[in-house]
Amino acid sequence: MYPVFIRDVPAHRLVGLAHLGPYPQIGAVFEKLGQRLGDAAAWPAVRGMVMVSYSDPETTPEAELQSFAAAMLDPAHPCPEGLEERSLAAGRYAVLELTGPFEELPRAWGWLYGEGIPGLGEAAAPAPCFEVYLSDPSTTAPGDLRTDLYAPLA
Template identity: 40%
Template sequence: MHVTIRQLDKAIPLVCCPHRGPYRQIGQAFDALDSWTSGQAFEPARVFALYYDDPSATPPEALHSAAGVALPADTPLGDGLERAEIPSGRYAVLLHKGPYPALEVSYRWLFEQWLPNSGETQIDAPCIEEYLNTPHDVAPQELLTEIWVPLQAR
């Protein structure tokens, strides 16, 4: 596994569908977001998930996350949707290849192996996943997901 440090110079505005509960059930929020976007005159180019809580310290039913698409900040919102943004700043980025359930292995390596030995400090901000392709387009073993961990500025 290989981690790169990415500097995001400009915040990315998002339209999000919030989710409460186990992170593995965020698909419900993506389904609602997909239903909304399919009725719009645009096709979102970038798809994200925001994960606000540490699942090792928060009960599954209390976890807060959001499914999001990158759209201009003035995009009209549908029912149940909200605005969010990925803030500018530094991020550790790990590319995960494979099915979504296997993301847990990449997260564990990132937080248990790489981060403690990296000299970097995570800041109190959501972890992010960017989905570079979808299960509609490729087989599960070919899915590409970037995991972004927000880092302290240098």
């Protein structure tokens, strides 16, 4: 149903803001992140925008979902004031390429874990997954948004 493949991913340095609550509400956190990156003149050092998910929405109440709105930042650039630094682990990931509105993300994640990873003959690892946003939602129509979903493999 979706294109999915395996990719070896290097570790990435992230800077961002933690979010607690429903995943679809993280947009406001990304707005704050963007403002802080702009205030610090850090945008030229940004290599991508990412949401890291630390909780399983199938087993965690919405109000307790933990995530991190982040920018992949060039290692030579200092962490802007007011942002937290974290790392994204290197490893093997199943990657699903999604084109479409953000409202499609829960369905795509469900398919990736339920059919995509088993269809590759793999098993998911009990580690955080993440989304990489390849389009700017302020300038891209919802149906044309591109997002890569990364699920760690055992």
